[in-house]
Amino acid sequence: MKGSFKEEVMKYRALIGLIIFSIIISLLTDRFMTVSNILNVLRQTSINAIIAGGMTYVILTSGIDLSVGSVFAFTGAIGAYLIASDTNVFLTILIVLFLGLLIGGFNGVVISKGKVQPFIATLATMTLARGATLVFTQGKPISTGASENAEAFAKIGSGYLFSIPIPIYIMVIVFALAYYILKHTRLGRYIYALGGNEEATSLSGINVSKVKILVYMFSGVLAALAGLILTSRLSSAQPTAGSGYELDAIAAVVLGGTSLSGGYGNVLSTIIGALIIGILNNSLNLMNVSSYYQLMIKGLVILIAVLLDRKH
Amino acid sequence: MNQAVFEMKAISKDFPGVKALDHVDFRILRGKVMALLGENGAGKSTLMKILTGVYQKTSGELFYNQEKVEFQGTRASQEKGIAIIHQELNLVPELSVAENIFLGREPINRYGKLEWKKMWENAGVLLDQLGMHFSPKTLVSKLSIGHQQMVEITKALSLNAEIIIMDEPTDALTTKETENLFRIIHQLRNEGKSIVYITHRLEEVAEICDYATILRDGKLIGEYDVKEINQDKIIEFMVGRKLTEQYPRVDCEIGRKVLSVNNLSNKYIKNISFDVFEGEIIGIAGLMGSMRTELAKTIYGFYPKEEGRIFINEEEVKINSPELAIKNGIAYVSEDRKANGLILSLSVKENMSISSLKTFKCFLSKIDKKKEEQVAHQYVDQMSIATPSIHQLVKNLSGGNQQKVSISKCLMTAPKILILDEPTRGVDVGAKKEIYHLINTFKQKGMCIIMISSEIPEIMGMSDRILVMHEGEISGVIHHSEATQHAIMRYAVGLKEENK
Numbered sequence: 001m002k003g004s005f006k007e008e009v010m011k012y013r014a015l016i017g018l019i020i021f022s023i024i025i026s027l028l029t030d031r032f033m034t035v036s037n038i039l040n041v042l043r044q045t046s047i048n049a050i051i052a053g054g055m056t057y058v059i060l061t062s063g064i065d066l067s068v069g070s071v072f073a074f075t076g077a078i079g080a081y082l083i084a085s086d087t088n089v090f091l092t093i094l095i096v097l098f099l100g101l102l103i104g105g106f107n108g109v110v111i112s113k114g115k116v117q118p119f120i121a122t123l124a125t126m127t128l129a130r131g132a133t134l135v136f137t138q139g140k141p142i143s144t145g146a147s148e149n150a151e152a153f154a155k156i157g158s159g160y161l162f163s164i165p166i167p168i169y170i171m172v173i174v175f176a177l178a179y180y181i182l183k184h185t186r187l188g189r190y191i192y193a194l195g196g197n198e199e200a201t202s203l204s205g206i207n208v209s210k211v212k213i214l215v216y217m218f219s220g221v222l223a224a225l226a227g228l229i230l231t232s233r234l235s236s237a238q239p240t241a242g243s244g245y246e247l248d249a250i251a252a253v254v255l256g257g258t259s260l261s262g263g264y265g266n267v268l269s270t271i272i273g274a275l276i277i278g279i280l281n282n283s284l285n286l287m288n289v290s291s292y293y294q295l296m297i298k299g300l301v302i303l304i305a306v307l308l309d310r311k312h
Numbered sequence: 313m314n315q316a317v318f319e320m321k322a323i324s325k326d327f328p329g330v331k332a333l334d335h336v337d338f339r340i341l342r343g344k345v346m347a348l349l350g351e352n353g354a355g356k357s358t359l360m361k362i363l364t365g366v367y368q369k370t371s372g373e374l375f376y377n378q379e380k381v382e383f384q385g386t387r388a389s390q391e392k393g394i395a396i397i398h399q400e401l402n403l404v405p406e407l408s409v410a411e412n413i414f415l416g417r418e419p420i421n422r423y424g425k426l427e428w429k430k431m432w433e434n435a436g437v438l439l440d441q442l443g444m445h446f447s448p449k450t451l452v453s454k455l456s457i458g459h460q461q462m463v464e465i466t467k468a469l470s471l472n473a474e475i476i477i478m479d480e481p482t483d484a485l486t487t488k489e490t491e492n493l494f495r496i497i498h499q500l501r502n503e504g505k506s507i508v509y510i511t512h513r514l515e516e517v518a519e520i521c522d523y524a525t526i527l528r529d530g531k532l533i534g535e536y537d538v539k540e541i542n543q544d545k546i547i548e549f550m551v552g553r554k555l556t557e558q559y560p561r562v563d564c565e566i567g568r569k570v571l572s573v574n575n576l577s578n579k580y581i582k583n584i585s586f587d588v589f590e591g592e593i594i595g596i597a598g599l600m601g602s603m604r605t606e607l608a609k610t611i612y613g614f615y616p617k618e619e620g621r622i623f624i625n626e627e628e629v630k631i632n633s634p635e636l637a638i639k640n641g642i643a644y645v646s647e648d649r650k651a652n653g654l655i656l657s658l659s660v661k662e663n664m665s666i667s668s669l670k671t672f673k674c675f676l677s678k679i680d681k682k683k684e685e686q687v688a689h690q691y692v693d694q695m696s697i698a699t700p701s702i703h704q705l706v707k708n709l710s711g712g713n714q715q716k717v718s719i720s721k722c723l724m725t726a727p728k729i730l731i732l733d734e735p736t737r738g739v740d741v742g743a744k745k746e747i748y749h750l751i752n753t754f755k756q757k758g759m760c761i762i763m764i765s766s767e768i769p770e771i772m773g774m775s776d777r778i779l780v781m782h783e784g785e786i787s788g789v790i791h792h793s794e795a796t797q798h799a800i801m802r803y804a805v806g807l808k809e810e811n812k
């Protein structure tokens with residue numbers, strides 16, 4: 001059973017778009033297609049991609065998670081504080097990830113048990129977590145300090161393994177896992193089902209609340225993981241970190257072709273969406289485009305990509 | 313004078329992997345009711361969607377009043393005086409009945425302001441004609457599917473079309489509503505309007521149709537004068553072979569008591585008590601709004617119970633979610649496959665296995681896809697589901713085949729107690745028989761079956777005992793040997809015991 005050529009093209013349209021896009025960029029600037037720059041792009045993209053991985057799950061269930069940027073900042077700040085007060089690196093990682101799970105779980109419970117619309121529920125959490133970050137940091141950056149512990153912690157975001165930055169490994173592992181769950185497990189099937197028709201899914205004997213809570217927990221823990229990476233890389237946490245990251249993550253998901261109304265899409269194309277945004281940022285920097293214009297161009301690219309996708 | 317208002321010539325339609333129509337000719341005669349018949353997936357709906365411009369044909373020609381036409385969408389055909397009532401409802405649930413009827417054609421005054429009063433009045437008159445007594449201001453989402461269907465019909469009639477196409481309109485209607493509809497159809501025919509009537513209820517054909525066009529597997533079998541062809545012949549043409557008796561009742565030994573419902577009450581139902589035994593089929597009859605579906609969904613844990621207890625095998629069970637119901641061996645086939653029976657964005661296989669994925673688990677909680685596909689194939693064969701592959705999206709199947717997928721899903725959970733809510737709605741004669749046969753097989757294996765149906769012959773033909781409901785209560789219980797249409801109807805309208 002082989003699909004027609006057109007169907008194949010449709011299936012890989014995000015990837016094809018990415019390749020064409022990269023070719024255009026490398027024609028425009030010769031500083032793009034170098035090994036070090038590509039690794040650089042991948043490393044920069046990893047943070048958005050990891051957040052977008054969780055966002056894909058949420059969007060597939062026809063939900064949305066606006067709180068990821070704030071969760072990113074809050075957990076990052078807690079992480080920085082723990083390291084600065086000489087907490088063991090592993091313990092810090094565990095605490096931070098657990099915190100992400102907890103906040104995500106909170107979102108999930110409010111949405112499923114409290115029957116609040118995801119947009120509203122996560123908007124509230126977004127504000128709440130941002131406020132908590134500002135209170136916790138007193139509005140000032142928290143440095144992880146210069147201890148041995150802090151240096152070990154810094155490896156997560158800025159270390160290398162076989163001359164490839166660690167965050168790239170983390171991204172690959174996260175997506176491998178996310179792909180596996182979605183494609184091969186019951187939970188994955190339920191996520192698609194829930195996005196397709198909630199009532200039918202519930203009548204099919206699936207605990208819809210549980211699926212929702214798990215999905216928001218996944219989004220929360222990945223936002224925390226991304227926060228950890230950035231805090232580690234900068235050796236400090238900024239109280240305003242991650243603002244607007246929820247929109248970048250949503251953009252990556254949508255660029256990958258996942259439907260905002262749920263039910264259709266997959267997580268591998270999200271990585272491509274994130275890469276498109278990452279390459280765009282990188283190449284505009286390489287070409288010395290002012291950051292004001294960068295935003296406008298980014299907006300336009302997203303608009304055009306989504307419009308092209310609408311045709312189908 | 314047999315003049316064709318509309319003619320379709322050598323129409324073909326290809327979908328990926330499916331030849332839905334293969335050189336089909338079809339004509340609509342002025343002032344006649346043209347039946348369009350065929351098994352599930354024969355291509356009836358597709359042919360009508362091509363006629364009205366929902367789909368574009370792969371090849372062939374369309375003539376309207378001898379003139380060649382092409383419609384690029386329903387709007388274009390509507391403007392030419394062709395209305396269609398689709399098999400799947402196309403209403404906006406959040407809008408009122410009146411707004412739905414006049415959607416896109418709302419009456420406005422000189423300043424562009426909506427004339428609500430006029431809209432309500434006009435809608436009220438139309439509804440009255442069909443004998444409907446709900447207010448035009450009611451939200452569509454608050455109506456039962458049967459009433460929603462009536463709204464669709466009202467909408468089509470309000471267009472004052474020359475040709476009205478009805479795709480299984482009586483599917484969700486009660487006897488009374490069906491009578492009203494037939495009255496309207498007669499009236500339209502007398503006014504010289506033409507009607508295309510798609511149905512699986514073949515007794516309706518003789519009652520209101522003039523000609524019958526029969527399709528099989530996307531090919532035209534022929535057009536016949538209804539006066540010259542009987543029901544058996546129609547079935548033979550449809551399925552390509554002879555079918556024997558419709559309701560193959562089997563009597564089996566009644567075993568232990570399996571399900572016992574005691575004084576169940578909530579906001580829909582009052583004081584419901586009944587038992588079901590191994591190898592028994594309990595039919596639940598009643599008029600629309602008698603809360604049969606609500607009862608089923610309460611037992612199934614979808615609606616909360618307020619009072620009452622449920623026992624399975626003499627042990628009390630607390631079922632407050634469908635998940636627990638399935639764990640306790642109860643399965644429920646929904647009456648409305650599109651709204652809540654199926655997940656249209658998933659494939660045939662994925663829909664079938666969704667309730668029983670736990671049984672396909674292997675290492676690392678991976679779904680055992682090989683086994684899953686094997687079982688899906690088995691059901692596709694067993695239920696004769698017409699689909700190019702188990703990976704086809706369910707939304708691309710014909711209505712009847714969707715119903716079979718919906719039933720397969722429940723059977724896959726290997727239930728002890730199977731609740732079927734209108735199990736043969738929209739299913740063709742051949743498949744109906746297959747489903748009855750399957751139900752009987754399960755009965756013989758000792759399963760308890762609760763079957764809700766608005767088709768009284770079906771209830772009478774299949775059930776061992778019949779519960780009749782009226783306004784959320786059981787108004788009567790009839791043993792199958794004493795069941796008559798009359799007795800069922802008496803209880804259904806709430807009349808108590810007849811004096812003997």
Ligand SMILES: Nc1ncnc2c1ncn2[C@@H]1O[C@H](COP(=O)(O)OP(=O)(O)OP(=O)(O)O)[C@@H](O)[C@H]1O
Pocket residue numbers: 327328330331332350351352353354355356357358359399698699708709710711712713738740
């Ligand atoms: N959009 C679609 N994509 C792919 N296949 C389709 C599509 N629509 C219909 N089909 C296929 O075309 C065939 C004819 O379907 P159609 O809906 O016309 O059947 P039908 O005669 O109306 O059946 P039923 O009585 O069950 O409603 C079926 O095999 C169906 O699976």
Ligand SMILES: [Mg+2]
Pocket residue numbers: 356357358399479710711
């Ligand atoms: Mg049909």
